[in-house]
Amino acid sequence: MMLEGKVLVAQGGGPTSVINQSLVGVVLESRKFPQVTRVYGALNGVSGIINEEFVDLTQETTHNLEKIASTPSSALFSTRDKPDEEYCKKIFEVLKIHGIRYFFYIGGNDSADTVRIVNEQATESGYELRAIHIPKTIDNDLLVNDHCPGYGSAAKFVAQAFMGINLDVSSLPGVYIGVVMGRHAGFLTAASAMAQKFPDDGPHLIYLPERPFIVENFLSDVKDVYEKYGKCIIAVSEGIVDENHVPIITKLSGNVEKDSHGNVQLSGTGALGDLLVKIIKENLNIKRVRSDTFGYLQRSFIGCVSEVDQYEAREVGERAAQFALWNNVDGSVTIHRTGSYSVDYKLTSLDKVARLTKSMPDNFINEKGNHVTEEFRNYLRPLLGPDMPQAHRIRAPKVEKKLNK
């Protein structure tokens, strides 16, 4: 029997380049079903639900929705609120009074947990509700999923940035450190490896949160590369930690900001990059040492998107609506790699995705813990889409010297 009622969709956590594809996937697919009376969007994630900040997306034009789909960041805005049970009860009250029977929440592992709790509350009180979590995160750290929507585009930005850095640092040599997002998982930083085309291309060194960052090893790595190539390009994850899991940023700098969850602030500051530059300058005799912190550009830059990521983000939204409206089931939509390269989507139990995070597996990191493996490259390559730019070099023969023979 068809459950008649309204659909509600919301977006949580950090924005990505393709999170609006999932939103539009849910909206356009839901609007086709006769049992759906309205499709609402909640502004500001879950906080917009408890405040009843809804917009009626049934009255949005398909044309504008398509335009929004290709716009990065969360069109319904977002929130960092992590709802507890009390918070979820309020959510549920609002869903009930508005006759919402289908709830879709696009976000990371915290959002999956929100969906899990809301779903439990509904079952307990006998209120029939379909609740589906739709994956997104540039960190690529959701369990069960082969990869997460949002990762491919952010990875493409990071790879393109390092391609450009390779050219820039070849032109004016020195040491360059690019600090990439990723508190616990190194997937995004690792994407920098895709910038390597020619044998001396960087990044020559890649440091991930999955392996301890030892200052002495770092310095000797940099020295070796610089002596070999006369330049050294380094990708560093903002979340690198020492042997005791202490973030390097806390260890090296006295004054750090913490967020409401007690996490050290990693983005929106150039501190880690500047500290690593200082260490190199103080210990190695290298003059030109520079760092950039990719910051918010890597997750919000307009005009750098992976086509594959775009399609998949759209499909997880569509599939979420289909699971709920055709099959009358709850869960988290997950992406599974079925071939090279093909994917399919499943509905996974929420408790298998909620809260937990995935790290880079061992076979993706080299033995020395300062770069990635070929297996990682093979894993990532299809996710970047077909239109990756390429760097090209002059191959003309050298001319014989006449004055300085």
Added chain:
Amino acid sequence: MMLEGKVLVAQGGGPTSVINQSLVGVVLESRKFPQVTRVYGALNGVSGIINEEFVDLTQETTHNLEKIASTPSSALFSTRDKPDEEYCKKIFEVLKIHGIRYFFYIGGNDSADTVRIVNEQATESGYELRAIHIPKTIDNDLLVNDHCPGYGSAAKFVAQAFMGINLDVSSLPGVYIGVVMGRHAGFLTAASAMAQKFPDDGPHLIYLPERPFIVENFLSDVKDVYEKYGKCIIAVSEGIVDENHVPIITKLSGNVEKDSHGNVQLSGTGALGDLLVKIIKENLNIKRVRSDTFGYLQRSFIGCVSEVDQYEAREVGERAAQFALWNNVDGSVTIHRTGSYSVDYKLTSLDKVARLTKSMPDNFINEKGNHVTEEFRNYLRPLLGPDMPQAHRIRAPKVEKKLNK
């Protein structure tokens, strides 16, 4: 009479996204002329000339040259060397022994000065040489030129970055500071204004090196915007100075690096952004304050280029070869706007372009000195090319509240 001999081309200063278009313009055009016996490229700018590091571009394939043209950064590499008269004499010796009769140098105002001196030396010693300067700089600060090749693409990157930042900060509100390159000229920072589409879009404030940066005014500007919109997006030029022309970075921070010319290091560090964040946090009661320093990404990012900039960079290279080889004259190729939008190229006397720099004219900066004018927007718009991405928003009607009436 046709002057028979070799062509030499080199690239100087900071790389741009389209500097290789000019290189390839020179090479392909020069190769058509019967009096050209070889087309050489000097590696590492002028320093490669005195060291005779030449490659024979006559033996490079057209296909690979076309691929290089669309690759950012200097394919022949670059140098920060600023040659004096002694240095130029060495250059000239090398040109002579290799039978080089045509010299093309792609670069900014320092490179124009190099060409000027080499040209003078040649005339004095009676060695017949055509020497042409080809403009490039993301700073857009060359005199005589309406604008400079390289600026349009960097401006496009900055505008696209702020478009994304607008979406990101709308989604998770706060104060955001983006630090943009530009030591003396604010053109690149000003390009951020093109990100404004909707009435509350940022950047709400733009600080340029052309106007003194007064901390009290800055704080009151930020406060006003934040109270009005609940968010504040700021574009700041790395080169902002106080009333006494002291760089803010030097004033606020004790420990700064200086380069070989005594210039304070502005890029490759997040210091200025972090300092401005600190000032806001200490003085205004705003919790979420973030900064990014766009750094090297803005001049080297692969995959963000203005089509107009690309064509013009190619044409200045081609025209340079034509001026030297058809007309047998020296000078600097300059771009002139002839319509809305059309350009033409002239050959300008080197001393009118060498050394000097252009700042943002008064009619491009608003009265309060914290934003740009409509005239600036009209000036910049065509330079970004036809394919600027667009941000889109949901316009669906709000739903009436039921619980929290």
